Amino acid sequence: MALPIPTMTQRKSLLKEMMKVLDLDEQTVEKYSTQISLRTSGYVARDLKSLIRQAMLKSKRRKAAKEEDIVNRLEQLSISSDIQWEDFEYAIQVHRPSQQLEQEATMPKRDWSELGGYKEIKDRMKQAILLPLREPHVFTKLGIRPPSGLLLHGPSGTGKTALVQALITESMMNVISIKGPEIFSKYLGETEEKIRTIFATAKRISPCIIFIDEMDAIGTKRGLNDISGGVNERVLSTLLNEMDGVEGRQGVVVIGCTNRLDHIDDAILRPGRLDQLILVDLPTLEERIEIIKAYMHRIAVADDVDPVTLAYQTESCTGADIENLFREAGTLALRKDMNAQRITMQDILQAHTALNMPKITK
Incomplete structure (x- = not known):
């Protein structure tokens, strides 16, 4: 054994x-x-x-x-x-381990405090993944099975991958991380074998999280622009079979991320597979305030930078947009003065204009 x-x-x-x-x-x-x-x-x-x-x-x-x-x-x-x-x-x-994992990926370590906003989503993710790990008896007591997997979906740049990274960091579980498009091989049957190997490895090192970024690439809806000669359907069939191995999959959780939920095959979202569907949408005003505050904790900003004002003026912006705004503002500050100590509100205003974002007023 x-x-x-x-x-x-x-x-x-x-x-x-x-x-x-x-x-x-x-x-x-x-x-x-x-x-x-x-x-x-x-x-x-x-x-x-x-x-x-x-x-x-x-x-x-x-x-x-x-x-x-x-x-x-x-x-x-x-x-x-x-x-x-x-x-x-x-x-x-x-020193290399005797049980070297070929699919092992080094994921950035993140703390929840680095990710502003999305409190409800964070709580749902913790309840779905961390609670069964730490308090399995609460599910046993109710006679229910914990979730088999999560699928985070929503616009690009909203922080889906970062949320998963923070969850994995807190869980301290083993992780196998893959990007959907990168798993495909030009050789017949090799992609399906990779998927089987990933799940077999995850069972061996359980508890383990299998994180599939760009899930729509390997979970593509059947019949949707399939010009690959049936490869997509074979890959999807293999993935579904592995996800259905519930009895041998205890301690293995699958988490997927996608920007294109409409491209995901409905079968993947059935109970026992990715049965927890979480929308990571554009941040609300309150969430933008928290996101901006989180960035301000990590960078040097002047006293005139007001997170509430910025939040009101960054409607329809994602977390990635806000991060890019601060990065551009920092670059502009250094262009003006290589000895700059702080990013000012004026730097942010100029960066906002340079990035062609909706006009900000102080």
Whole structure:
């Protein structure tokens, strides 16, 4: 029987236990174990132990290179707390896990606080994915099955992918991330085999999230402009069969994103598949205020920049539009003065004009 590959949470627990021999302080152990666990998908306990050993050897070589005195060199043979993060960084780069995941993707880590607005959507996503993971008994008590998957849909630039990234970061689950168009192969049957391999891998490393961006590319509605000689239908059929493997899919959740819901085949949206449909629409006034505030926390802005005023004047703008507005304003500020310390309201007004957005009034 194949043992499951540890999740990020389990890897962190294993690392904290293994790091006891390093005589590091509790705060450093917490910091290192968190950072390493986030970067070691596919590692089993043996791999983690080997990684720590590799970091220890790197530490000894680094210190020995700086020491000329033989007595001090001998003292370095004992385990000490002098091991540094750069030693672990080196070990991660040179050590490969025994259960290497070919489909593993490194997704940007995001915090919910970085994403302004959309509170109701965030709550729905957490309830659908995190609640079954943390409190499975609440579903058992009611005799219901947790959602099998989510499909986020809406206009481009509204932050669907960023929301999924934040969810994955908080869940600390293993993740396999793919882009719909990139999975297609020119060789007959290879695309279908890739899909089967992805689901088989997800089962092996469960709990796991399969994230499919641009879902409409592989879940295309049957008969919709199919000039591929039936490839789309075969791919869709394979995807549906894998999503229907509910019994063997416990601990595996599928999340999709699309800008073209009308291109998604209805069969994908049936119960047991992507049964939670979430619209991520253009942000409301209140949501734009929160989005602008979130950006203002991360960048240097002058006191005259008012998020409420900007929110009123950015109607019909997406989060991506607002981010681009601040980026352009920062670029303009630097063009005027390479030593600029803050982005002013005037910079934003000029950026707004340069981007041909609807006219802003102060």
